[in-house]
Amino acid sequence: MSTTNLDTAADTAACDEAARGHAAPALGTRGLFRFATAGSVDDGKSTLVGRLLHDAKVVLADTLETLARTSAETGFGGGDGTLDLALLTDGLRAEREQGITIDVAYRYFSAGERSFVLADCPGHVQYTRNTVTGASTADAAIVLIDARKGVLEQTRRHLGVIGLLRVPNVVIAVNKIDLIGYDGQRFADIAADVARVAAGLGLPTPHVLPVSALRGDNVVERSAHTPWYTGETLLGLLESLPTRDEAAAAAEDFRFPVQLVLRPQGALAPGLDAEAFRDYRAYAGSIAAGTIAVGDRVTVASPGAPRRETTVTGIDAAGVRLDTATAPASVALRLADELDIARGDTIAAAGTLPDSSADLLAQLCWLSPAPLRPGAAVLIKHGTATVRAKVTAIEGRLDLEDFGLLPAASLELNDIGTVVLRLAAELPTEPYARHHRTGAFLVIDPQDGNTLAAGLIAERNSAA
Amino acid sequence: MSTTAPAPARPVPAAPGTPGSTHETDVLDALEAESIHILREVVAEFERPAMLFSGGKDSVVMLHLATQAFWPGVVPFPVLHVDTGHNFAEVIAFRDATVERLGLRLEVASVQDYIDDGRLAERADGTRNPLQTTPLLDAIEDNGFDVLFGGGRRDEDKARAKERILSLRDEFGQWDPRNQRPELWNLYNGRHTPGAHVRAFPISNWTELDIWRYIERENIALPPLYYAHEREVFEHSGMWRATGEFSRPGDGVPTVRRRVRYRTVGDMSCTGAVLSEADTVAKVIAEVATTTITERGATRADDRISEAAMEDRKKDGYF
Ligand SMILES: Nc1nc2c(ncn2[C@@H]2O[C@H](COP(=O)(O)OP(=O)(O)OP(=O)(O)O)[C@@H](O)[C@H]2O)c(=O)[nH]1
Ligand SMILES: [Mg+2]
Numbered sequence: 001m002s003t004t005n006l007d008t009a010a011d012t013a014a015c016d017e018a019a020r021g022h023a024a025p026a027l028g029t030r031g032l033f034r035f036a037t038a039g040s041v042d043d044g045k046s047t048l049v050g051r052l053l054h055d056a057k058v059v060l061a062d063t064l065e066t067l068a069r070t071s072a073e074t075g076f077g078g079g080d081g082t083l084d085l086a087l088l089t090d091g092l093r094a095e096r097e098q099g100i101t102i103d104v105a106y107r108y109f110s111a112g113e114r115s116f117v118l119a120d121c122p123g124h125v126q127y128t129r130n131t132v133t134g135a136s137t138a139d140a141a142i143v144l145i146d147a148r149k150g151v152l153e154q155t156r157r158h159l160g161v162i163g164l165l166r167v168p169n170v171v172i173a174v175n176k177i178d179l180i181g182y183d184g185q186r187f188a189d190i191a192a193d194v195a196r197v198a199a200g201l202g203l204p205t206p207h208v209l210p211v212s213a214l215r216g217d218n219v220v221e222r223s224a225h226t227p228w229y230t231g232e233t234l235l236g237l238l239e240s241l242p243t244r245d246e247a248a249a250a251a252e253d254f255r256f257p258v259q260l261v262l263r264p265q266g267a268l269a270p271g272l273d274a275e276a277f278r279d280y281r282a283y284a285g286s287i288a289a290g291t292i293a294v295g296d297r298v299t300v301a302s303p304g305a306p307r308r309e310t311t312v313t314g315i316d317a318a319g320v321r322l323d324t325a326t327a328p329a330s331v332a333l334r335l336a337d338e339l340d341i342a343r344g345d346t347i348a349a350a351g352t353l354p355d356s357s358a359d360l361l362a363q364l365c366w367l368s369p370a371p372l373r374p375g376a377a378v379l380i381k382h383g384t385a386t387v388r389a390k391v392t393a394i395e396g397r398l399d400l401e402d403f404g405l406l407p408a409a410s411l412e413l414n415d416i417g418t419v420v421l422r423l424a425a426e427l428p429t430e431p432y433a434r435h436h437r438t439g440a441f442l443v444i445d446p447q448d449g450n451t452l453a454a455g456l457i458a459e460r461n462s463a464a
Numbered sequence: 465m466s467t468t469a470p471a472p473a474r475p476v477p478a479a480p481g482t483p484g485s486t487h488e489t490d491v492l493d494a495l496e497a498e499s500i501h502i503l504r505e506v507v508a509e510f511e512r513p514a515m516l517f518s519g520g521k522d523s524v525v526m527l528h529l530a531t532q533a534f535w536p537g538v539v540p541f542p543v544l545h546v547d548t549g550h551n552f553a554e555v556i557a558f559r560d561a562t563v564e565r566l567g568l569r570l571e572v573a574s575v576q577d578y579i580d581d582g583r584l585a586e587r588a589d590g591t592r593n594p595l596q597t598t599p600l601l602d603a604i605e606d607n608g609f610d611v612l613f614g615g616g617r618r619d620e621d622k623a624r625a626k627e628r629i630l631s632l633r634d635e636f637g638q639w640d641p642r643n644q645r646p647e648l649w650n651l652y653n654g655r656h657t658p659g660a661h662v663r664a665f666p667i668s669n670w671t672e673l674d675i676w677r678y679i680e681r682e683n684i685a686l687p688p689l690y691y692a693h694e695r696e697v698f699e700h701s702g703m704w705r706a707t708g709e710f711s712r713p714g715d716g717v718p719t720v721r722r723r724v725r726y727r728t729v730g731d732m733s734c735t736g737a738v739l740s741e742a743d744t745v746a747k748v749i750a751e752v753a754t755t756t757i758t759e760r761g762a763t764r765a766d767d768r769i770s771e772a773a774m775e776d777r778k779k780d781g782y783f
Contacts (some may be wrong), residue, residue, distance in 0.1 A: 092622075108618070
């Protein structure tokens with residue numbers, strides 16, 4: 001779809017006429033609550049989510065039958081109370097054979113007023129990239145700790161990732177509490193330890209609870225073995241954790257990375273009036289932040305071009321005209337002026353977008369076995385824009401022991417590091433802390449196309 | 465439900481706080497927004513997309529989402545059907561009517577052709593599902609497709625539960641579940657080397673119940689066999705199977721007439737029906753919301769063979 005040489009004026013009145021339906025208010029933004037597991041290998045993540053699904057009675061009969069059969073085959077017994085509940089999510093052959101989780105499994109269930117998307121992530125250090133995948137979209141992270149072992153290096157690494165990604169809710173499940181004789185003192189020691197680590201990493205105050213995934217203590221049912229614990233069960237917590245405040249989300253500055261230009265001349269969907277859509281032109285995308293209303297003034301930022309301002313004249317959602325729309329709705333915007341706008345451009349509430357810059361200070365979670373060295377040429381995918389970039393410096397990597405920045409000549413697999421990037425084109429980037437969707441990017445290998453790192457914009461480096 | 469229903473009129477979303485604006489509406493809005501985002505990303509970043517379309521409910525919903533994503537334009541890619549030759553006639557009729565109504569190009573990869581000219585051999589058990597892989601991969605290569613949209617959902621099967629939304633396939637069409645690319649936030653990376661291709665699953669996060677609620681909300685037409693109807697059936701390994709050209713009872717197995725419907729639609733030789741009185745969308749939703757058996761467990765003989773049936777097929781290049 002070409003976006004240059006506009007030769008027709010957008011006849012918004014005709015388009016409005018042609019759009020089916022009445023004006024409607026904003027599309028909703030609530031709905032799914034996503035949570036991900038994390039923690040060191042064998043701490044019991046898969047067993048815990050299996051227990052949660054089982055005791056919340058959301059596992060269907062034929063799945064339970066298969067589970068009992070497979071549990072029997074793998075030596076778990078298979079009778080009542082001897083199910084290998086990890087098999088509900090460890091769905092790959094290699095996972096069943098080795099008894100570990102390799103990649104994220106997604107499961108869906110409803111409880112109380114919520115619909116949950118659960119991402120059961122691996123603990124093994126080799127598969128940290130998959131845990132980052134699961135955590136990147138999570139509203140809550142459940143970090144498991146084996147009560148016998150306490151906080152391990154991998155626990156710290158996962159907490160570091162969760163802090164980096166700013167997962168809004170953190171739950172610490174001190175698991176295998178059955179194996180330490182339901183010792184309340186030991187639990188309190190681990191809780192204090194983890195609180196120190198969380199504070200050091202700048203995480204939100206975690207909810208800490210004692211559980212036995214194997215026996216079900218405090219997962220769905222309150223345990224009689226832990227009278228010293230008076231807090232919520234895991235399910236109770238999941239049902240009550242705060243979601244992102246909707247009013248606050250709607251009040252954020254509007255951000256809209258343009259995905260495509262919809263200009264159907266000649267290839268109109270059957271049944272639509274060709275005359276009415278002759279001049280139709282709209283910019284399709286999903287709202288990354290905030291709310292937009294018809295009549296709002298917006299700024300358009302294109303890499304390497306001066307900023308322009310215009311007014312939103314229409315918001316279309318597949319033929320339904322909306323008055324307003326809020327993140328994360330997928331819509332198409334019609335604008336008052338004929339501007340050259342293409343994929344990779346950003347439409348934002350007028351006057352709210354920071355200056356674009358080609359220099360970035362960012363944190364990377366390095367996910368590739370090949371190390372990153374200064375001078376490396378990479379691709380950056382930010383919103384809908386992909387640009388070439390060079391790593392001009394590695395400032396350091398996160399020390400998981402005392403949370404400081406260690407000097408580093410390279411970033412190795414699973415390191416969290418701070419780097420300086422020089423982009424081939426200026427992008428309207430913003431700190432991840434302020435705008436999750438406009439502060440995140442991928443680092444891609446220009447040769448084989450693989451994703452090398454999760455990138456988070458730290459703060460604007462003014463050295464341009 | 466007729467197979468030639470006019471383009472569905474989309475109901476206007478209800479205002480927050482009014483009776484239409486329930487939790488379910490919010491979930492459907494969120495899922496719809498995510499799916500449309502994925503459809504648009506893939507169309508923007510790939511050269512030659514195509515969509516797998518069988519006439520089954522998931523692919524019908526996925527195609528409907530594509531009409532939403534690119535409105536008022538025509539859906540900007542062709543659809544591909546791998547036809548086992550054992551499909552229900554009413555589903556094929558529905559497929560053709562839908563493609564015609566939306567003005568799309570349909571490519572058919574025919575398993576029957578491969579069997580007729582000897583490139584594939586009929587299996588002893590008569591099941592043709594595993595035979596779909598070769599014609600599928602050939603169609604991808606012949607047409608130069610670099611990405612295929614599939615209607616797979618993660619809640620269907622535990623191997624599907626592991627797959628990324630954008631899933632890389634090597635030049636042999638193989639999926640390597642042990643070596644999947646990280647997939648972060650909603651930033652999808654579809655870059656691939658020449659010869660490799662990508663499968664994109666825009667409705668990964670939908671459940672069977674979400675699909676049905678959306679079908680109700682959007683008034684989407686489906687092949688009639690998704691609704692309760694009377695049919696001649698026989699029992700086969702614990703499932704009800706329709707009698708038909710490609711599906712005959714064994715010796716001594718009686719045929720009976722029952723009210724049934726299909727929860728999934730696939731090859732007649734391995735897809736079972738369930739006993740049901742649900743002859744409207746609302747009744748189907750009520751049925752699905754209270755079912756005690758999973759969709760594939762109730763209806764797919766091929767996935768009962770082993771714990772890893774789906775994983776093995778996917779590794780070989782299946783959907
Ligand atoms: N006694 C006891 N054993 C447990 C408990 N939770 C898990 N286990 C056992 O710990 C082992 C590991 O459990 P998994 O659930 O596979 O651990 P995981 O954290 O998912 O492992 P990865 O995903 O590979 O990192 C299994 O043998 C479980 O049965 C518990 O609460 N008590
Ligand atoms: Mg696990």
